[in-house]
Amino acid sequence: MIGRRSRRVAAGNPAEDLIKSLYAEHGRSLLDYATRLTGDRAAAEDVVQETLLRAWKHADALRSGVGSVRGWLLTVARNLVTDRARARAVRPMEVNQPVDVPAAQRDHADTVVDTMTVMGALDGLSAEHRAVLVELYYRGRTVNETAAVLGIAPGTVKSRTYHAVRALRAQLAQSLGQSGEVRR
Template sequence: MAGLSRSARQKVADEALLRSLFREHGGAMLAYAYRLIGDRAAAEDVVQEALVRAWQHPDALVNGRGSVRGWLLTVVRNLVTDRARARASRPLEVAEPPVEAAVAHDHADGVVNSLVVGAALGRLSAEHREVLEQIYLLGATASEAASALGIPLGTVKSRSFHALRALRAFLPGLEAGLERSVS
């Protein structure tokens, strides 16, 4: 050590001090922190921070004001208390949904499609529109639509076929959504 500069000797001494403190008191510090927190990773973080505080204030360890272990455990308790207070003063953290979930629940496309389909439905004749409303909007079967509209079943099937064909001409990009069989 004679060939080392003063700062290099200090660094070696600091490292030796921290290793010694951890070897002698690290187990007790970790056990105490874990008992207070209940989370091993968080307890390890607290012990690490307590050792940094010991490194920053080496005079507190050697000036004879009490036991080194007592001082270190007090630092651990204070750090745990500070963490709890900081967590209590912040609002609860809410995890953001994954990007895929946010996109899957995005209703903008549905709104646009509704407007476009609504405009296309407005271009159909009233008879064709009534049949599609019964089948697609109200969920009626072809027989139920015929009964509700007071027209024969064959007429419902014919009108729905021609109405869908007209919609496909108005909406070439939305064909997949209109592929529902009429029974």
């Protein structure tokens, strides 16, 4: 059911006024809900904007007085978040996108320390192992491209990659203490 203020606006004003009224009445709780679902304030703001756009498109249904407007808005927001998560799941990961940690929770200093730790561990590898990892992971080459660049067989690239990753893990384990902190 539309609140008193929304009903007053809906009686004689265009859909835009209804949306302004809906935002004034439900915007804060809608934003809080979307923020809890996404874990990201900017993404939540996008969800709220899209939710209100859909409310604008369905203003007649909202004016009918059937059902709860807040429930409708929260359901639309939840569906938008679900749709976005599904779209991200089928899309390849972007290069600079963190895997599990939202950008808001990741500190730049952590990234620098991680990079320095990995670079230090790479320095401890043999030249052959380091070259394979650099070509595959830093330059983003395929196995065949790496084989061509390094002048070795693709099977050799695969074998060196296997052993290089194991050696890199060992180097990282050696440089990390029990608490996960870098030993100095």
